[in-house]
Amino acid sequence: MNPKIIQITSKETLPIRHQVMWSTKPLDYVKLPNDHEGLHYGLILGNELISVISLFINDGEAQFRKFATLENYQGKGYGSLLLNEIMQISANQSLTRIWCNARQNKTDFYIKFGMTITEKTYVKSGIDFVVMEKILPKY
Template sequence: MKNEIKEITSEETLDIRNKVMWPNKSIDYVRISNDSEGRHFGLFINDKLISVISLFINDNSAQFRKFATLTNYQGNGYGSVLLNEIINIVERDKIDKLWCNARVDKSEFYLKFGLKFTDIQFQRGEINYVIMEKMLN
């Protein structure tokens, strides 16, 4: 089995974003207005894209967004491999901080990667979020 992480286009992320995160919404709902300014990465197994993540860098701080693994492939370590690669990339690029709007039900997962809770929480739609961050370098 061949696992590979590659930089992809934002268009390539849309199907997984849609199916996994917002299955009841249209594909346009999962576009981000500044997708064209982001870098997008995908994990492929035998050339099939199964996990995606998008990275937006501003003022030496990097936000990851729309992190999703196809449901049938979750819980096998693929998301961890992809997130570790993102951490390596931002460390290599001398970015000071990595952060995300974490779905509260996923926050335990991010703690394993050294992200810490900030005290900023909010709700969007039905979903509760907390900002989590990791200082680098």
């Protein structure tokens, strides 16, 4: 089975966001107020949506949010395929920077994609986050 990346709706991201990120919270907890403004992508394996990410472009920068891969498929490269696609989309748009709010325990994953840790940190529901960024090359 070859994985396929497609654009999806924000509503289609919700089950995976909820299950992977905040399963103990209500479903509304994983909705974003500006979900309607984002570009949402999913990785499909066979007929199953297994990984999702949302991209928000503002003022020449992109922020990806709510990046989640079903637990059974983590560590197999599927999330990396999806994140690479988002990086490419951002680079093709001549954006200056792509960034995210990363869980502190996931920073090594993002470093593999050329992202760096900034000094901006915060805690949400007992989880430590850090802002990570990648300055995109100008063409």
